[in-house]
Structures are given as C-alpha cells and as structure tokens.
Amino acid sequence: MERKNVEIPAQDLARQRDFEERIREMFSARQVHPVACVDTFGCQQNVADGERLMGMLEACGFTFTQEPGQADLVILNTCAVREHAEQRVFGNLGMLTHTKKDNPDQVIVLCGCMAQEPRVSQRVKESYRHVDLVFGPQALWRFPELLYRVYEQRRRVFSVEEEDGSIAEGIPVVRERGVKAWVSVMYGCNNFCSYCIVPYVRGRERSRRPEAVVAEVRELVASGYKDITLLGQNVNSYNGGDGYDFADLLAEIDQIPGDYRIRFMSSHPKDATHKLFDTMARCTHVAKQLHLPVQSGSDRVLREMNRRYTRAQYLELVNYARSVMPGLVITSDIIIGFPGETEEEAMETVSLVDEVGYDALFTFIYSPRPGTKAAQMPDPVSRAEKQKWFDKLLEVQNARSAALHAAYVGKTVRVLCDGESDDADYPIAARTDGNRLVRLKGDASLIGRFVDVRITKSNTWALYGEPV
Numbered sequence: 001m002e003r004k005n006v007e008i009p010a011q012d013l014a015r016q017r018d019f020e021e022r023i024r025e026m027f028s029a030r031q032v033h034p035v036a037c038v039d040t041f042g043c044q045q046n047v048a049d050g051e052r053l054m055g056m057l058e059a060c061g062f063t064f065t066q067e068p069g070q071a072d073l074v075i076l077n078t079c080a081v082r083e084h085a086e087q088r089v090f091g092n093l094g095m096l097t098h099t100k101k102d103n104p105d106q107v108i109v110l111c112g113c114m115a116q117e118p119r120v121s122q123r124v125k126e127s128y129r130h131v132d133l134v135f136g137p138q139a140l141w142r143f144p145e146l147l148y149r150v151y152e153q154r155r156r157v158f159s160v161e162e163e164d165g166s167i168a169e170g171i172p173v174v175r176e177r178g179v180k181a182w183v184s185v186m187y188g189c190n191n192f193c194s195y196c197i198v199p200y201v202r203g204r205e206r207s208r209r210p211e212a213v214v215a216e217v218r219e220l221v222a223s224g225y226k227d228i229t230l231l232g233q234n235v236n237s238y239n240g241g242d243g244y245d246f247a248d249l250l251a252e253i254d255q256i257p258g259d260y261r262i263r264f265m266s267s268h269p270k271d272a273t274h275k276l277f278d279t280m281a282r283c284t285h286v287a288k289q290l291h292l293p294v295q296s297g298s299d300r301v302l303r304e305m306n307r308r309y310t311r312a313q314y315l316e317l318v319n320y321a322r323s324v325m326p327g328l329v330i331t332s333d334i335i336i337g338f339p340g341e342t343e344e345e346a347m348e349t350v351s352l353v354d355e356v357g358y359d360a361l362f363t364f365i366y367s368p369r370p371g372t373k374a375a376q377m378p379d380p381v382s383r384a385e386k387q388k389w390f391d392k393l394l395e396v397q398n399a400r401s402a403a404l405h406a407a408y409v410g411k412t413v414r415v416l417c418d419g420e421s422d423d424a425d426y427p428i429a430a431r432t433d434g435n436r437l438v439r440l441k442g443d444a445s446l447i448g449r450f451v452d453v454r455i456t457k458s459n460t461w462a463l464y465g466e467p468v
C-alpha cells in the first residue's frame with residue numbers, strides 16, 4: 001500500500017521554533033523566569049505528547065513545577081476515553097480558578113483528547129472563562145504559535161477544528177530521566193470500535209517514516225535508555241510504504257546494537273499476523289510480551305463493538321503466538337457492560353479470560369461516550385449489575401495472576417531495575433522481560449542495570465527477590 005505523506009514541511013516547523021524564540025525573548029525582556037506545570041492524563045501516547053509539550057516549553061524558557069499554585073502556566077493534557085477521566089479534568093479546571101485569582105497573569109491551557117470534543121470546548125468557552133488556550137492533539141505541533149498569540153494578544157485562543165492530522169518530526173522533547181522511553185510510530189485510528197472516542201479526537205491513521213523511527217530509537221539507545229516502547233493506537237496497521245509493515249519495522253530496529261529492550265502497544269487482533277509473531281520470536285531485543293486487547297469473549301458483543309474478529313480467531317492468534325514464543329507474557333483490555341450485553345455474554349468474557357490465562361488485565365466498565373455509535377444503543381442493565389459481573393472477572397483474573405506469580409518463586413529471572421519502590425524491605429523496582437513488576441533487595445546503584453534475580457515470594461500484583 002502507498003504511504004500517505006502528511007509530514008509538516010520543514011519551514012512550517014522552523015516557524016514554530018521562531019515562536020519559541022520570541023516567547024523566550026519576551027520573558028527575558030521582562031526579566032521573568034517562567035515556570036510551567038504540565039499535568040498529563042490518559043494513555044502513553046498522551047504521556048509522549050506531554051514530553052513534547054515540555055520540550056517546546058523548555059525552548060520557550062520555562063522550567064517546571066508539579067504545583068499549579070506556583071506556575072505561570074498550567075497545562076491539562078487530557079484524556080476522553082471514559083467519563084470518569086473527563087470529570088476529573090473538569091474538577092481540576094474548577095480548582096484553577098483559585099490559582100488564577102492569586103496570580104491573574106497565570107495562563108491556563110487545556111489540550112489533549114478532551115479538547116478535541118466540540119461538547120467540551122463549547123463548555124469551556126462558555127463556563128470556564130479562566131481558560132486561555134484550548135487545542136486538540138492534531139494541533140500540538142503549533143503550540144508555540146498558539147501560546148505566542150495568547151501572550152501577544154492577551155485574548156483566549158481556541159484551535160479545535162476537526163483535522164485528519166499530520167506528522168511533525170523534530171519537535172523538541174523533555175523525556176523523563178531514567179531507563180524508559182516512548183516512541184510514537186503511528187498516530188490516529190481508523191477502526192471506529194463502536195464504544196470508542198479515540199478515532200474522533202485523534203484523527204486518521206498515519207505512520208512515521210521508518211528512517212525517522214529507527215533514528216529516534218538509535219539515539220535513545222545511545223543515550224542510555226534501556227526499555228523503549230513503540231506506541232500507536234494500533235501498531236499493527238503501521239504502514240511504512242511499499243508493503244513495509246510493523247513486523248519489518250521491529251526487525252529493523254532489532255538490528256541496532258546495544259543492551260536494551262523493545263516493547264510495543266497496542267496491537268489490534270484483527271491486524272496481528274503470524275509474521276509479526278515470527279518476527280518477535282526471532283528478534284533478540286524485542287520483549288516476549290504482547291498486549292492484545294480482546295474487549296469481549298462473546299461473538300455477538302464483538303460484532304456490536306465492531307472489532308472484526310471472533311473469539312475463535314482471537315484464540316487461534318494467542319495459540320500461535322505462544323507456539324512460537326513459549327512463556328510469552330500476554331495482557332489484555334476488557335470492557336464489561338457494553339450496551340445490551342447480557343450476563344451470559346459477560347460470563348463468556350470471563351471464560352475466555354480463564355481460557356487464555358492472561359498475565360494481567362486492564363478492566364473497564366463500559367462508559368458511554370457522546371458521539372459514538374454505542375452511546376445511542378439501548379443500555380438497560382444497571383450499574384450495580386455490571387459491577388457484579390466486573391467483580392466476577394476480577395476474582396478470576398486475580399486468582400490467575402496470583403498463581404502465575406507464585407510459579408516464579410524459586411526461579412532466577414533477568415530484570416531491568418527502573419526506579420525505587422515504596423517497600424522499605426525491597427526498595428528497588430524492576431521489570432522482567434515480560435513487564436512483571438519485581439521488588440528487589442539492594443540499593444540505588446542497581447537502577448538502570450539489567451540484573452539476575454532470584455524470586456523469593458510473590459502476591460497478586462508483584463514478585464519479590466534478591467540479586468544473585
């Protein structure tokens with residue numbers, strides 16, 4: 001398939017760098033050392049976007065704080081995937097009226113997926129008049145220009161037009177220090193699962209050039225990152241042009257020499273191929289871990305969700321993946337209580353979960369998103385009833401996770417130490433190849449290193465061990 005070129009021309013990006021310079025000069029003329037607070041909600045793509053927001057702010061002369069009360073500029077980088085996430089953001093926006101009262105020059109920015117919803121931007125325009133700048137994910141690359149307009153013209157700026165989206169290379173980035181890094185390989189989503197808001201707020205699918213992705217990973221490895229996650233709403237629809245697919249990208253990245261791991265998420269089962277699993281099995285740097293969201297174990301519900309695979313097809317994929325990667329760690333996302341789902345159907349999901357034996361699950365109760373197809377479907381089952389099904393699912397999964405974890409006890413596994421844990425007896429946090437959390441005895445000198453660890457105990461959520 002031909003790869004659609006939607007890259008922003010270099011001169012347009014250079015203009016944004018000019019706006020950064022102008023903002024920096026403006027502060028320096030006023031002898032102000034501006035401070036920003038960037039609060040990111042939602043998935044790893046949003047985290048990756050947050051790192052770019054910080055990169056652009058740093059180029060504008062900002063330093064950073066976690067305290068909105070101490071900031072000259074506050075950004076809420078938001079998520080729209082469930083109602084609860086949105087409520088939290090409106091709560092936070094409400095609280096910012098106080099910080100702005102104390103500091104009337106404070107600039108308040110709402111961006112990310114919520115900002116792209118017309119319902120939300122309208123509400124902010126009318127009822128949250130202390131918010132100065134609102135822009136959606138597709139406008140992220142123009143942030144310096146939008147911010148400049150806020151400072152220059154001292155008026156509210158809204159950039160929320162519907163856009164298919166583009167690709168902007170070379171935006172500055174401030175990464176979290178440590179061993180983990182995020183690399184977006186594609187943006188947007190074309191799948192329109194009937195419950196999901198993401199395709200409406202993140203625009204159409206578009207893939208970065210393979211050379212750009214490989215160069216970024218190479219740079220990250222060279223600067224010491226050891227756990228690199230490739231991101232996309234559906235990495236399996238990555239299109240590098242001329243038939244170059246996600247498996248080809250993985251194989252090419254794997255050639256980069258060094259001591260590091262590659263992970264990726266998310267994988268849509270309808271586009272997961274045997275070629276992908278064969279490639280994973282062959283690559284030495286690719287973690288033997290797969291996040292393959294199933295959502296439901298009922299064929300009728302899967303059809304209503306517009307997922308475009310059946311329970312049997314999903315199980316076949318899992319079996320194949322395990323046949324070429326024994327010990328593969330598999331995780332999934334599940335939605336309970338999709339409109340019209342019956343108890344019997346929910347229990348089909350529970351039985352699928354039991355049959356697959358996931359290492360871990362991300363479980364959600366269905367949340368209606370205005371504008372999606374499912375939000376218009378009759379949804380007669382009460383929240384309390386859905387909660388019961390949900391609890392049943394958790395019970396089955398927790399027992400499974402505990403048993404899987406217990407099986408590690410006595411074994412020696414290789415882990416990457418990635419930070420401190422909150423357990424005084426096991427102060428170091430580490431991850432196995434399969435991304436299982438391990439708490440370790442030892443000291444901070446271990447952080448950033450791969451070590452062999454003997455597992456001594458476990459529970460539902462974590463493993464515990466000592467370096468050997």
Ligand code: SAH
Nearest residue numbers: 195196233266293333334335364365366367
């Ligand atoms: N692109 C990813 C998912 C991104 S959203 C994928 O397809 O795997 C992450 C998860 O949120 C989804 O997998 C789904 O389980 C959940 N989710 C999405 N919309 C939801 C909704 N309306 N209610 C409840 N959960 C939802």
Ligand code: SF4
Nearest residue numbers: 189191192193196198
């Ligand atoms: Fe949402 Fe489906 Fe796209 Fe994932 S694949 S982002 S669940 S529409």
Ligand code: F3S
Nearest residue numbers: 042043079080081113
């Ligand atoms: Fe949320 Fe947007 Fe990610 S809706 S889950 S932050 S793509």
